[in-house]
Amino acid sequence: MKKDYYGILNLGKEATKEEVEKAYRTLALKYHPDRNPDDPSAAEKFREVTEAYEVLSDPDKRAQYDQYGFASDDQEMPFQYHHVNLDDALRMFMNSFGSGFGSFFGGGDPFGETAFSRRGPEHGEHRAVTLKITLDEADHGVEKEIEFTHLITCTDCSGSGSKGGKPPLECPECGGSGSKRSVRRLGPVQYVTTTACMRCGGEGSIISDPCTRCRGRGMVRETARKSVSVPPGVDSGNRLRISGMGDAGERNAPSGDLFLLIDVQAHRFFERKGDDLYCEITVSYPQAVLGSTVKIRTLEGTVEMKVPSGCAPNTVLRLKGKGMPNIRTPSRRGDLYVKVKVEVPKRPSIKERSLIKKLMDAQGQRKEFG
Ligand SMILES: [Zn+2]
Ligand SMILES: [Zn+2]
Known part of the structure; x- marks a missing residue:
């Protein structure tokens, strides 16, 4: 049995991790069973794109699939197909994109509190708060105290809205x-x-005699504090769900959920793309020519990096596993890419000038080009 996972997601074999994510998100939203109640084939397509995503978004599974995926006649090393059923697919979709995917459907500002559409009287409304964290906190994970407002059941009338809890x-x-x-x-x-x-x-x-505290609504607004634990590897745009911390439901229905919208602040030295980090260092001309060992302060402590001899300006060196932890598998880290810039001194000292002059004499001068 052959399955063309790239074809299912409309991707080429060179698709990047981001392209896989994007393609999956687009297709999963298109075929999500909630959106296609009258089309039973949509659920199967949804299940199929999720299965393709499960394999292509995981570097190990993808490498295995790339190597053996189309050679299943080869009995020695066939690719192990993981059949994802619809329940698993729905769960994976939730895990990948946060449970409040109502906002994808509803459109509008994903960071606004209005992004979470009303579920009807059987649930309280969802709430969302933005949580700013540093790159260092995203790297290690962090406990944060958050403050937010939500509606809670009025204690004066036990949510009935009627003064003294009198029946309406x-x-x-x-x-x-x-x-x-x-x-x-x-x-x-x-x-x-x-x-x-x-x-x-x-x-x-x-209600003939409304409760004075909640004015008959049955709920009052409250400012709450809560300590939340942010896992390592989170990135801007991730959403964490805290179940039951949204608004109280009407007439004692379950509460909505609270969503934490993660916003990782820019770092002075590192730039982040997915799990990888990027930075720039500047070495002197002799260091670039002769090679040098330099120290780089990463989020996980100082590491030594060898700048090879004859290092051309803007060479990008890779420090494997020195990037950010993967949110799903924190033991697996992205890489750190270091761009090496070479400094040309603007005002060399007299001594430097004479040494550089000697170098120029030894090398000769190139004056004609083209
Ligand atoms: Zn009536
Ligand atoms: Zn009340």
């Missing part, structure tokens, strides 16, 4: 049904329309 009265307008029927006749045809009762807002009951 049946709505006199609709007789407790919450809806109003109107009948309209057009010739021989009778049209019956049902609309929500205006008086009680479709509740079927009215």
